Amino acid sequence: MGDLGQQLLSAASSGDLLALQACLEAGAGPSARSALLTAPLHAAALNGHAGCVTALLAAGADANARTGDSYTPLHRAACHGCTACVVALLAAGASPSAGDRSLFTPVHLAAFYDQPPVLRQLLAADSAAALLRNRVGHTPLQLALKKACINAARCLLQLASQQPTDELLAAIEMMPRWWAVWAVTAPPLYTLVAASQPLTPAQWERVPTPCPGLGTALPAVLERSASEAALLSLQQLRPGQAPPPALQPRLAAQAQPLQPTGRPVGGFQRSSRSRTSRQVAPQASARVPHSGYHFDGTPRRFFEGWYFRVTLPGDGASFALIYSIEDPAGGGRCAGVGAQVMGPDDGYLLQYSPQVQQFWADRSDLALGAMFRPRGSGTSSSTPPAGLKRLLPAAQFDAGVEEGFQASTTWHQGSIVRQEEGAGGDLPSTVDSCRWAFSVKPVVGWGDVGAPQKATAGWLAALPVFEPHWQVVMAHGLASGWIEWGGQRYEFTDAPHYVEKNWGGGFPRRWCWVQCNSFAGEAGTSVTAVGALRGLLGVPGVEENVGMIGIHHRGKFYEFLPNIGAITWDVDPWGRWRITARNGEHEAVVEATCEFPGTPLRAPTIDQGLTPFCRDSFCGQARIRVWRAGQTAGPPLVDCTSDGRSAAVEVGGGPWFSRWEQEAEMAAPVKALLNLPLDVEALAGWLPGPLRPPGL
Structure with missing residues (x-):
């Protein structure tokens, strides 16, 4: 790269549009490269200088040019959230599906750096890019979950096709288990996945308890499956750990997720066992559910x-x-x-x-x-x-x-x-x-x-x-x-x-x-x-x-x-x-x-x-x-x-x-949930005292 090319690269990096245009008019090639094969377009995109990106593209710069690490200008723009740069590059033919040496696409990088506006632009141009995997097999959504990028995860769950739920849960489980981080970042991610994708009973078992905020997924879960809504409620009734294995079949029988009509749903069978709510004896015991103290030990406002x-x-x-x-x-x-x-x-x-x-x-x-x-x-x-x-x-x-x-x-x-x-x-x-x-x-x-x-x-x-x-x-x-x-x-x-x-x-x-x-x-x-x-x-x-x-x-x-x-x-x-x-x-x-x-x-x-x-x-x-x-x-x-x-x-x-x-x-989903014939007291009654949810 000659002096004029170096000046062009410097102008693109700093966003000096006048200097960049002067270099182009003086004959600098828009595709000049540094020793690391970085072109001015890469530098302008990386630093979010949309005017320079537009000028370089107009001068004939290659929208899919690659650096020594196989990054394209779109990779660079996706990292730092410049939607104007992304729009200009896409209009010039840049590919959202292009992979670098590790097969990271621009969509992967936008997810990794939690850039929802960029994700929307990229997926509008190429929706299939959301399902591409990098060299270790991760999709952009898995990266967002693993990195606790909740905004990117929400965007991908809304815009992309469903992905294997086991893989999404595994991505959350790969987060560092430092409690201060985990307690704040993991529950919203589990809630997003639960609201967006079906979970089997075994997958519900992988959701930790307590999981603050998981109840907000109930309306969405009910929309797709009343049986899943029952599974969600049962999962949240087990604070701290799963019940002993010997109790699990009895709990499953008690779950009885029924539609408001009383018909079994989702493959569950109605149990013939009678419910075990406490009976009231006048002048003796009139105990109601929720008589106890509900604090669960978490640092939320309570x-x-x-x-x-x-x-x-x-x-x-x-x-x-x-x-x-x-x-x-x-x-x-x-x-x-x-x-x-x-x-x-x-x-x-x-x-x-x-x-x-x-x-x-x-x-x-x-x-x-x-x-x-x-x-x-x-x-x-x-x-x-x-x-x-x-x-x-x-x-x-x-x-x-x-x-x-x-x-x-x-x-x-x-x-x-x-x-x-x-x-x-x-x-x-x-x-x-x-x-x-x-x-x-x-x-x-x-x-x-x-x-x-x-x-x-x-x-x-x-x-x-x-x-x-x-x-x-x-x-x-x-x-x-x-x-x-x-x-x-x-x-x-x-x-x-x-x-x-x-x-x-x-x-x-x-x-x-x-x-x-x-x-x-x-x-x-x-x-x-x-x-x-x-x-x-x-x-x-x-x-x-x-x-x-x-x-x-x-x-x-x-x-x-x-x-x-x-x-x-x-x-x-x-x-x-x-x-x-x-x-x-x-x-x-x-x-x-x-x-x-x-x-x-x-x-x-x-x-x-x-x-x-x-x-x-x-x-x-x-x-x-x-x-x-x-x-x-x-x-x-x-x-x-x-x-x-x-x-x-x-x-x-x-x-x-x-x-x-x-x-x-009252919102229709909440009405439908309340009309489910679930007996929470009976469900919790199967659990030993220390495992019962607080308050019941």
């Missing part, structure tokens, strides 16, 4: 919250004990433990601590607690003794815990003081302290008395699909004991008791809620009704309006869900609630009013932690009615009015500037 209500005689004379744990792995700015109490006349108290290690909970049953300060200590405890992080006999709790709480299905005990530092927002407590001790006799959880109890959100609550998840744990129980509130002692016997919980990344963006289990002349009747704009599939900005009405009346459960009927609500920013529903058998209306202003409460939010996010009151008046479907002109089957002002009412999120009229709009 909260779990519990709401225990006791309704006392008299208007608004109720208490709610509200506990929350956020980011229990610690280290995050939202990490903390909160104990809120809402008292008579909409009073409020909060004790908050950023020390998440003060909290404990049982992963299988309703049992939780926290020790903010041990007995006899002048300071709060950062890490309570292990012997105190469990449900304690009442006397031992009193002897060891100065400030803290413990709660279970049948026993509640605690003592907290005003401590708001670290919690979000300006919401002062109205009393300085609260103490309590009371027992509970469960009557009904969530379902017909004497029947298996239900997951409020259906079987999908076992997967990270909704944001957040929600479960009514006890629709009605009877509480007996005492609560001391700001120096006044309230004693009660067989007072109506109610329990619900949430878990996930944060509360919904907007919601309304009515709850009452104190109805005039109808002891044991209970209603919970809600409308909410919640997150879906863990994808930012993906939301759905959902609602629910559940009514327990004289041993029968009337359930209205958006996957099997219609739910609408018409709610003012404060003071009026109307939620209606219908299914194939019944229609229902829940109405409530509140003349009192209520009190703000804190709730776990996705990005601000525990902060004022809703308004509640115990002074609501509620009426519930249920008719047979199509017979609303006649007398209702159920017509109950709250005992005075004893209904709990709430609006949350927002902002609430105007009336909210909405119909639930």
